[in-house]
Amino acid sequence: MGKALAAAIGLASIAAAVTAPTAFGQPPPGAAACSGCHPASARVTSPVVRLAGLERDAIVRAMQGFRSGQRAGTVMDRIAKGFTDDEIQALAAWFAAQPKGGEEGNPARVPLPKGGEEGNPARVPLPKK
Amino acid sequence: MTFTRRRFLGLAGCTALFPAPARGQGAGPRVVVVGGGFGGASCARALRQLDPRVSVTLVEASATFTACPFSNAVIGGLRELSAQQFTYARVAADGITLVPAMATAVDPAAKSVTLADGTRLPYDRLVLAPGIDIRWGALPGYDEAAAALMPHAWKAGEQTLLLRRQLEAMNDGGLVVIAAPANPFRCPPGPYERASLIAHYLKTKKPKSKLIVLDAKDAFSKQRLFQAAWAELYPGLLEWVPLSKGGAVTSVDAATRTLVTDFGKHQANVASVIPPQKAGRIAEAAGVTDRTGWCPIDPVTFESTLQRGIHVVGDAAIAGAMPKSAFAANSQAKSCAAAVVTLLAGGTPAAPKLINTCYSLVAPDYGISVAGVYAPSGGQLADVPGAGGVSPANAPRATRAAEAVLAEAWFHTITGEVFG
Known part of the structure; x- marks a missing residue:
């Protein structure tokens, strides 16, 4: 990556930090992506830690630890390196301000069928080899 | 399109500020999302969450979503297909209007989506999350x-x-x-x-x-x-x-x-x-695909660079370094929703930061x-x-x-x- 590109990213990061938390009550840049793994919905159970309502300092320490390599991670060590100090502060403040959620199963899950897969009309007969 | 961007944003802002009763049924600005996968369903829910005034319609022909991630485990006999399948009941419960139909055409000038039965759905902004089609x-x-x-x-x-x-x-x-x-x-x-x-x-x-x-x-x-x-x-x-x-x-x-x-x-x-693959066919019908068959987008708003007012997320989009993955689609969808809500309110979206795993x-x-x-x-x-x-x-x-x-x-x- 060229210096100009890196500088442009640096500027974009500063701009993001200055505007975070964003207008319209939106989460700061990056926050929405966290719920790809860290459950945000109160209905989702997961072994991955829920970020809403965590102590601000705990989030900052964790992110800084992952970023520096002081704290072992599976993917967070790789992800934390993509966030600046200002971005981490904004994320931590935002998650700390969110109410803690409860947990229950995912009701959208289609129940398992009782029988097997026999009689499926999509089945294509295989030629004899 | 003859609109300049400035003029377009100005109009969008006016729409958002318009008193709700004038639009009927207390509806705010209308966003139509086409495609109920990791991108589209996420975007629809995020829109409602970010601004409950926004009226969100999700167009998806299938009553059940079948997820691709982990489907290789089904092929390998490690998992049943039913473990991959999800309904839209909870999505609808968020106050999102589910339209179980195939979107067949988009009129970017008139701002409407046409369904297979000829019904037209008007929109203020459209989000396309059609995934892929086989070439x-x-x-x-x-x-x-x-x-x-x-x-x-x-x-x-x-x-x-x-x-x-x-x-x-x-x-x-x-x-x-x-x-x-x-x-x-x-x-x-x-x-x-x-x-x-x-x-x-x-x-x-x-x-x-x-x-x-x-x-x-x-x-x-x-x-x-x-x-x-x-x-x-x-x-x-x-x-x-x-x-x-x-x-x-x-x-x-x-x-x-x-x-x-x-x-x-x-x-x-x-x-x-x-x-070989290409963006889901509604993207081509909407005129948001380039000659590669995929959809060039603005990286801040996910708005098509070819048609104003139409955003593209997920596998169909040309998302630079981001891979065509469920995580990326979900991440893009939430950033896109934030940009759409901001644009509808006449604001300038902040640069997003996205993650993929x-x-x-x-x-x-x-x-x-x-x-x-x-x-x-x-x-x-x-x-x-x-x-x-x-x-x-x-x-x-x-x-x-x-x-x-x-x-x-x-x-x-x-x-x-x-x-x-």
Whole structure:
């Protein structure tokens, strides 16, 4: 990556930090992506830690630890390196301000069928080899 | 379009400020989302969450969503397809209007989506999340009839089950061939996870069999990790043939399950042909695809660079360094929703920061991952330097086992977030 590109990213990061938390009550840049793994919905159970309502300092320490390599991670060590100090502060403040959620199963899950897969009309007969 | 951007934004702002009763039924600005996958369903829910005044309509023809991530485990006999399937009941419960129909056309000037029955849905902003379509005919001999014999299984569902049944019906000692396409395509590590989990099935159930991956590329996602794991777990069973060694499939003959390359022919007992792809067809109908068949977008707003007022997220979009993955689609969808809400209110969206994490299973207890962080740069979504990368090369098996558990946890969480 060229210096100009890196500088442009640096500027974009500063701009993001200055505007975070964003207008319209939106989460700061990056926050929405966290719920790809860290459950945000109160209905989702997961072994991955829920970020809403965590102590601000705990989030900052964790992110800084992952970023520096002081704290072992599976993917967070790789992800934390993509966030600046200002971005981490904004994320931590935002998650700390969110109410803690409860947990229950995912009701959208289609129940398992009782029988097997026999009689499926999509089945294509295989030629004899 | 004759609108200038400034004028367009001005109008959008006026719309948002318009008193609600004038729009009837207390509705605010109207956003139509087409496609109910990881991108579209996420975007619809995020829109409602960010601004409950926004009236959101989700157009999705299927009553049930069948997830692609982990569908290779279904093929390998490790999981049932029903574990991949989700309903839209909870999405509808968020106050989103579900339209169970196929969107067939978009009129960007009139700002309306046309459904298969001719109904028109007006919108203030449109989000397209149509996923992929197969480029039928791009690989000579591979058409829809051929897919019934040599399944692509690149859209989870009946194709997934078809491939699994073919493997189950194959005699021990058979030859399985997977054809992997050139970039870009949905789920870059997917063909190699499929190869891994089919190899696992063969090793445990039909150990005299062999698996060949014919690849139109010389490099692929998580390559070193996959190849190290293959050498450890499936020696002599799984062979990868790169482009430079004649891996590119130039045509197929479905009736004889023959795959032709420049270097020869492979006659398979079971063949999974993952063909060239393009954005889901509504994207082309809306005029948001370029000549690559994919959709160029603004990296801050996900608005099409070809049609104002239409945003594209997920696999259909040209998202720079971001792969075509469920995680990326979900991440993009939430950023897009924030941008749409901001634009509807007359504001200027902030530059997003996006994340991707993709797990692959090499065996049921052996997971590997790739992660990335992305931000707009030079008109593209670019990798944030210094971040991201793959699982460590020389990790102990306990780490691989932990990543297999995390893979399942990820699937559980993201499907719960999107559909639960």
